[in-house]
Amino acid sequence: MTIRLYDLVGSDPSRPFSPHCWKVRMALAHKGLGFEAVPVRFTEVAGVEGGGGRTVPVIRDGDTVVQDSFAIAEYLDDAYLDRPPLFEGASGRALARFVESWSQRTLHPAIVKATILEIHAFQDEENRAFFRASRERTFGKPLEEVQDGRTEEKRAATSKALEPLRATLRRQPFLAGDGPMFADYIVFGAFQWMRCVSTFSFLEGDDPIQDWLDRCLDLHGGIGRALPAAA
Template identity: 65%
Template sequence: MTLALYELVGRDSARPFSPHCWKARMALAHKGLAFETRPVSFTGVATVENGTNRTVPVLRDGESVVQDSFAIAQHLDAHYPDRPSLFGGEAGEGVTRFVESWSQRTIHPAIVSVAVLDIHETLDEENRTFFRAKREAAFGRTLEEIQDGRGEEKLAAFRRSLEPLRATLKRQPFIGGETPRFADHIVFSPFQWLRIVSTFRVLEEGDPVAAWVERCLDLYEGAARRVPAA
């Protein structure tokens, strides 16, 4: 049975960049499951799998259609229990919910503030218009005003916000401990997002977080590294 993952792309369909789609990609690789990719542009997302208001990622697994990266991870652990666990049980799943909330409120906004114009540049003209209109309406500012995080003061503040992650990674190689879990894939994915769309770097050389990103890039025979950096 073929699994199919719908994921967000720009002009280059071989360069998926959405952090949420990367969570699902890494989850599938973690499970050792073969899957095909179905690239989708911003303007095509809403109608994936005949939906009327879809978001990606979406996984087609036989008769099942699963939307949302966390739901996909839950589906994979439930339906492929003989493969390496993404959560390590119910308690691990609960803690991972916290990790996702922290990541989306700490790392994601910082990446948007340094790379939203770079994301815009990866798109074709139709999708640039769509992306600009949606993001500027959501933020109440122009993309140029949103991308205000490249100053030294704001960059230093973001690096300080990673101290809980940094302290953890000084004691163990992965958030999950000696081996990665879905929590690692969640936190890694926004850094992969930035790596693919932008040459701007937010982590300093020698930072334990940067070393961990490199370890994540090498996971599963370099599944994430195979998509080249910007």
């Protein structure tokens, strides 16, 4: 039975943009598992697989339903032991947890502050209203005031925060070493999110992170690159 992936989209159902859903897309491709993507908009998320306050990504694999990108990756490794691993044992999972924490506390906020108006514009009319109301409630100010991450000062600060990533990728082709694992897909998901919704970038053309991103886009038959960048 084909795995079903509930995947966040905006007004165009062919352009999935969630960083967390992209982690799972890459993880499924890494394991060589076919899947059916079910496009879901923000206002539909809570009703996925019976509801109960769900968030996406969610997968259904036969009778098994799993929510949360990291939990899905762990499930895939445990359920499909004969496929290429996403982690190198328990220590690999623990290190990937660190990468996830770093990404969500360093990279994700910078992307939001640089692109939140474009994420808003990416939605259909109903979901623009939902997105604006929910995010302005979270931030306590209008989206127009949240998007302050494009000044040269903010861009330079983000670039400096990415230096540990850059230094690692000067030494090796992937975060996991010679080949990619789930830690790579965690960070790739964030950059793919930005690539899907905006033409803005924190990276210069000769940045080792950009070289790594290009390698990730070409992985697994180019599943990442098959989605055109925002124009």
